[in-house]
Amino acid sequence: MVLVSAVRDYINRMLQDISGMKVLLLDSYTVSVVSVAYSQSELLQKEVFLVELIGSKSKESMSHLKAVFFLRPTTENIQYLRRQLASPRFAEYHLFFSNILNDTQIHILADSDEQEVVKQVQEFYADFVAIDPYHFTLNVQSNHIYMLPVVMDPSSLQNYCDCVVDGIAAVFLALKRRPVIRYQRTSDVAKRIAQETANLMYQKETGLFDFRRAEISPLLLVVDRRDDPITPLLNQWTYQAMVHELIGIQDNKVDLRSIGKISKDQQEVVLSSEQDVFFKSNMYENFGDLGMNIKRMVDEFQQVAKSNQNIQTIEDMAKFVDNYPEYRKMQGNVSKHVTMVTEMSKIVEERKLMLVSQTEQDLACNGGQVATFEAVTNFLNDESVSDIDCLRLVMLYALRFEKENPLQIMQLFNKLSSRSSKYKPGLVQFLLKQAGVDKRTGDLYGNRDLLNIARNMARGLKGIENVYTQHQPLLFQTMENLTKGRLRDVDYPFVGNHFQQGRPQDVVIFVVGGTTYEEARAVALQNATNSGIRFILGGSVVLNSKRFLKDLEEAQRIVRSSTNAI
Incomplete structure (x- = not known):
């Protein structure tokens, strides 16, 4: 319960020391932070009379109530508070920020409080959404930015990196630890985030991160979603992952309004x-x-x-x-x-997903080229199979066999294009440019490394408990390599001179581009083995195939429009 407990502890401390009836004011991000960790009934028990989003049209004076603000320390939020303090609606203002305030922001707040209604200003580092005990997300809006070259939109990429660095920093401040940092060598964005995080923790805010040192520092490993494009493309068959894939989960909530007649x-x-x-x-x-x-x-x-x-x-x-x-x-x-x-x-x-999923799992795990080509072709010829399922099958085939038979891949491209005009502009080719074999670090299919080949053979001999859940994400292999001290420095270098002395006991793996619930399950199962290492998984968003494809399409659109402009 490490992450959820940390957030709940912050919320408890915000609310319990302020007596009487209160209003809790949140921004569009902190409302997610609070809602996944604290129920409405628990807020009522803390005498929270009303929960309000800042920026809402409500201007009613509530001078009999105390206001508890929990906001991100953004320029927009500071300006909002400045206007509030000029004409206060509440008797008292208790200001809590989800991350580090800079000196300028503190001065603005102090100068604005002419009526002396601000009773406290504190930093409570819950700048992440703790959706499960060992799984967090940052809900980054423009998640496709990580796929773009630096030169294409440097300011958007910097904003993306700033948001991720702030979120990672908050996680370690909440855990009261300062990590050593490693990153995926083949990813420029992972390297940049790792270096900027190290700069924040070891240079800019070194005093803030100067916690009592453990014998062995925790590890932060920053990796890129494009190293494993397979996992977010697969149909899922375990409960949490399946709900997200077929219906959608947002901040632990499922919207069922589209189902039809259903009680309010x-x-x-x-x-x-x-x-x-x-x-x-x-x-x-x-x-x-x-x-x-x-x-x-x-x-x-x-x-x-x-x-x-x-x-x-x-x-x-x-x-x-x-x-x-x-x-x-x-x-x-x-x-x-x-x-x-x-x-x-x-x-x-x-959607005939049981048939579709068998072929997906064959492409992800077994790789019989002749049989899978025939199966994918048959699905493309079947009009009752949805376009999105056909697209995912062609992507999985292309990722698996991109170097082996380009002619067959081209045949599938042409079939897909003739079937649905939506996919004519080459989304599959764009995926191969983004996450093809030449771009990846890890052994995605377990066929490069002798140890992985032997492991896959052993799994095949033992038999698979369930044909639909035989796939293991690349993250599983990464955790196993970390547990056994086999994660190669050349592929995942350390930032600066901060090397790991001995095996870490706490590891935070952050996936730039987003995590999946299949990976969260792998982390939970790994933690249950009591290997001596506690893993925490985090990412910019939580993906299903729909969101992964949407990010891919948006990145492709920007790249194409930029190329056409030249």
Whole structure:
């Protein structure tokens, strides 16, 4: 519970020492930070009367209330507070910032507080969204920027890097640790972020990061999404990852309004391992086992519902009233999970995803060229298979066999283009330029390194428990190499003169370009092995195939328009 606990601790400290009725004011980013870590009912228990987004049109004076602001230290937010303090709406202002304030910002706030309503200004380093105990995201808006060459849009790239560096810094400030830093050698953006993070921690803010030194420093490893383009392109078959792939999760919330007739309280539901016991125990289960577990949950609920119908005495009635909140919660939980699984089953059937996914897994894990070419061709000829599924299959084939048979790849390109005009401009070719074999550091298919070849053979001999979940992300191999001290310095160099003495006990792996829930699952399973290393996974966003393709399209559009301009 390391990351969620850190954020909850900050929120507790913000709210508990301020007595009386309060208003909590958040910006568009910190509302995500708070919502994933703290429930509405918990805020009410802390006497938070109202939660308001800054910038909303509300100008009503609330001079009887105390205002708790939790904001990012951006120029826009400082200017907003400056205007607020010139004409205060609240009795008291308690200002908390999610990251480091600079001297200029502190002076602006001090000069603006002419009516002396500001009671405190503090930095509480929760500038990241802790979606799970060992998984965080920074929800970077223009995530495609990491794919662009530096010369194309230097200011946007700098803003992107600043945002990532600030988020990483906040994670280590919350953990009260200063790491040694390594990065993926083949990625310019990973190198830049690693160097700027090191500069912040060891030069600019060295005093802030001067925590009591552990015998072995934690490790920050910065890698690039393009080193493993396979994982975000695959269909998923474990619960959390599958919901994100087929419906979508944003800040642990699932929007179900598009499903059709659904009760108002089920239109947006929370999927949190901290707030939902059933989800916590099933989030990494495969779809088949999940179905049986949901049936068991429905059966248990029916038993409870039946017992509640047998109210015959005053004592029975009193017992029912006492247990009613728990009963309502159980009813909502059952309804939520049944609705999602029913919807996902419908999508799987409509899009023939079980057939599609078998070929995806063959391309990702086994690589029989003749059989997979025939299978992908058949899908392209089948009009009942969706365009996006055909696109992903061609991408997976191209990534797997780009050096082996260019003629077959070109045949698939032509078939894809004739099938859907949307993909004529060469999105697959753009992906190969971004994340082809010449650009990658890791052994993505486990066929370069003798050790990886042997491991894959051993897995094949043992058999795969589930054909749909046989794929392992490259991150799994990276964690294994770190655990066994085999991550090569030449591929993942250290920044500056800060080398690792001994095996680290804490490792934060940050993926520029975004993480996936399949990778989060790999981290959770690795942590459960008690290897002596605790891994934390973070990224600029949380990807599904739709978001990965959207980022790819946006980057391609900018590159093409820039090339045409020349």
